[in-house]
Amino acid sequence: MILLVNDDGIDAPGLRALYHALRAATNEAVLAVAPHVERSGQSQAITLDRGLAVTARHDRGFFGLAVDGTPADCTKLALTVLCPEAPRLVVSGINDGPNTGRSILYSGTLGAALEAAVEGHAALAVSREKGGGGFAEAAEFAAGWARRLLGRKEYRGQVVNLNLPSRPKAQWKDAVIAAHGRSGFDETYRATRDAKDRITWRIHGEWRIKEGDGRSDAAQLTAGHPVLSLLRPDLNAPDKGLRRLLAAKER
Numbered sequence: 001m002i003l004l005v006n007d008d009g010i011d012a013p014g015l016r017a018l019y020h021a022l023r024a025a026t027n028e029a030v031l032a033v034a035p036h037v038e039r040s041g042q043s044q045a046i047t048l049d050r051g052l053a054v055t056a057r058h059d060r061g062f063f064g065l066a067v068d069g070t071p072a073d074c075t076k077l078a079l080t081v082l083c084p085e086a087p088r089l090v091v092s093g094i095n096d097g098p099n100t101g102r103s104i105l106y107s108g109t110l111g112a113a114l115e116a117a118v119e120g121h122a123a124l125a126v127s128r129e130k131g132g133g134g135f136a137e138a139a140e141f142a143a144g145w146a147r148r149l150l151g152r153k154e155y156r157g158q159v160v161n162l163n164l165p166s167r168p169k170a171q172w173k174d175a176v177i178a179a180h181g182r183s184g185f186d187e188t189y190r191a192t193r194d195a196k197d198r199i200t201w202r203i204h205g206e207w208r209i210k211e212g213d214g215r216s217d218a219a220q221l222t223a224g225h226p227v228l229s230l231l232r233p234d235l236n237a238p239d240k241g242l243r244r245l246l247a248a249k250e251r
Contacts, residue, residue, distance in 0.1 A: 007108025014094030017135035025143035032064030071112035090116035093126030101184030132166030181216025
């Protein structure tokens with residue numbers, strides 16, 4: 001079976017399109033477990049201060065479970081309680097908006113997929129640029145990649161991050177592999193007034209490719225390529241500098 005999660009919520013058209021495409025392309029049972037409302041930008045946040053409610057959703061050939069928690073909550077609860085068997089693959093998406101560069105640090109789509117990788121599962125995260133109309137072509141393409149990843153033990157503990165252009169598929173360039181870079185949304189805050197006439201600050205992002213980042217995932221996506229990146233939930237960095245500091249005498 002395939003576990004399908006997301007951060008845009010159980011009613012998101014990207015999730016619904018991918019649900020049907022996965023069933024058609026893989027002949028696998030698909031269990032959708034998703035937040036009951038949109039929970040974008042949650043990264044790998046989990047809920048600790050209350051219990052999680054689960055509500056079944058069944059309509060128009062779709063069955064899923066809505067959870068009143070974060071995307072990572074959905075993955076954790078599904079893997080430990082809700083899945084009738086261990087999934088052969090965990091798929092997250094389709095997110096309405098790209099998840100490249102530093103956006104992967106905030107993304108609930110990636111957070112849900114990385115949670116699966118932490119638990120030793122292979123995961124596929126799928127995002128598409130905004131403004132592309134329906135999700136049918138993106139879902140079909142992503143389901144093809146899910147079919148390739150099924151049963152591939154070497155991808156356990158890792159996430160294949162797939163970002164797709166918003167333009168029609170006939171206009172896509174060849175798929176490429178690229179490392180995630182620093183490009184993406186340059187973020188700032190704009191002052192607004194709320195219903196109580198208080199000044200509040202709302203985040204706003206402008207899409208930019210940073211200098212020297214021309215071969216990164218964001219740059220390749222902007223150029224019209226479907227982009228694949230391989231991610232691991234490993235925050236370790238080379239420690240030679242720390243070793244030198246540890247060996248140095250205190251001044």
